[in-house]
Amino acid sequence: MGLKQPKWLLNPEKRLERKNSFDASLVMGTANFNRHTGRQNTLAPPFGHFLDHDTGLLKGEYLTPRNCPVCASPPGQGLFVKDGFRHVRCPKCDLIYVSLILREDLMLKYWREEEAWTNVLLTGPQVEMDRLKYAYGLEVAQSHFSGKRVLDIGAGTGHFVRLAGEKGFEPTAMELNKESAEKLKEEGIEVIVKSMELADLESGSFDLVTLWEVLEHLTDPKVVLSEARRLLSPDGALLILVPNSASLVTRLLHEKSRTFGGHSHLNHFNPMSLRTLLDDLHFEIVEFETVITELGAINNHLAFEDPYLGEANPFFEFLTPKMIHENLWGSRLLALAKVRNDRDASGKAS
Numbered sequence: 125m126g127l128k129q130p131k132w133l134l135n136p137e138k139r140l141e142r143k144n145s146f147d148a149s150l151v152m153g154t155a156n157f158n159r160h161t162g163r164q165n166t167l168a169p170p171f172g173h174f175l176d177h178d179t180g181l182l183k184g185e186y187l188t189p190r191n192c193p194v195c196a197s198p199p200g201q202g203l204f205v206k207d208g209f210r211h212v213r214c215p216k217c218d219l220i221y222v223s224l225i226l227r228e229d230l231m232l233k234y235w236r237e238e239e240a241w242t243n244v245l246l247t248g249p250q251v252e253m254d255r256l257k258y259a260y261g262l263e264v265a266q267s268h269f270s271g272k273r274v275l276d277i278g279a280g281t282g283h284f285v286r287l288a289g290e291k292g293f294e295p296t297a298m299e300l301n302k303e304s305a306e307k308l309k310e311e312g313i314e315v316i317v318k319s320m321e322l323a324d325l326e327s328g329s330f331d332l333v334t335l336w337e338v339l340e341h342l343t344d345p346k347v348v349l350s351e352a353r354r355l356l357s358p359d360g361a362l363l364i365l366v367p368n369s370a371s372l373v374t375r376l377l378h379e380k381s382r383t384f385g386g387h388s389h390l391n392h393f394n395p396m397s398l399r400t401l402l403d404d405l406h407f408e409i410v411e412f413e414t415v416i417t418e419l420g421a422i423n424n425h426l427a428f429e430d431p432y433l434g435e436a437n438p439f440f441e442f443l444t445p446k447m448i449h450e451n452l453w454g455s456r457l458l459a460l461a462k463v464r465n466d467r468d469a470s471g472k473a474s
């Protein structure tokens with residue numbers, strides 16, 4: 125499969141139209157989308173019973189401390205505590221992250237057995253929006269890599285690998301959740317039920333590695349991305365979609381934003397910290413943009429309504445999808461990167 129460059133890709137208006145087609149708040153309205161995808165059922169903090177009511181944090185025996193997972197600096201300024209998890213901002217690379225995370229065994233158990241969020245991902249409106257989003261990402265990626273072998277890390281319910289298969293790619297799913305992995309296997313999809321570090325895959329065996337909303341969940345995103353780099357063919361590409369902590373919606377809502385929930389979202393990247401991470405790992409960024417505005421939540425908040433269930437009308441005329449994405453203020457960052465060959469893995473010039 126050679127490089128493909130669809131016409132809309134270089135036409136800013138058409139490209140924005142494509143983005144808007146999977147922006148749920150624009151397509152079906154925020155409250156409507158949240159109700160029909162059952163997001164309200166996912167709001168109870170799953171580790172509330174581990175709370176120490178004196179400190180407001182989870183009890184120490186359940187937690188592991190960590191430094192900034194991008195630049196290894198010690199935890200900087202504390203921002204807020206949510207659901208018992210302390211969120212801090214790295215003074216050096218600007219990453220917002222959870223500095224005391226769940227113990228590894230508890231986290232693994234959670235991911236193996238998680239159901240509430242999986243149920244959201246299986247609802248009709250969610251699948252519809254996700255498939256359009258995946259198609260968009262895949263078409264953006266296709267203009268930068270050739271080959272067919274795709275590895276989707278954290279494949280979840282498998283809607284991306286299914287779509288990639290339909291488009292003629294040879295997808296492999298990596299997924300730790302037992303039930304999701306079983307379902308994919310039954311469909312005849314290649315599934316690896318191991319973490320990246322333990323999977324023992326051959327170098328250069330994939331042409332595209334994708335992480336759709338996965339990086340925010342990882343204790344050590346560097347380890348997983350370094351491994352992704354090793355698995356990529358020389359002309360391969362890495363596609364990342366991750367929540368944007370510098371999005372307009374997150375800047376307005378702060379800890380009220382549903383992107384913050386410390387048991388599963390451990391890292392909150394913004395354009396600076398994501399670029400730093402990719403650069404440190406010898407990737408060259410070839411596409412960098414935001415998608416999904418969450419304009420509905422923004423308008424609701426500005427009108428003093430519940431951001432996720434309100435039905436407020438647009439508040440400021442100047443707040444448009446175009447303006448939001450031009451400033452990288454969308455709620456997700458989409459980055460496509462290629463392996464940079466200017467240095468070896470130790471960072472020395474070659």
Ligand SMILES: [Zn+2]
Nearest residue numbers: 192195214217
């Ligand atoms: Zn840092």
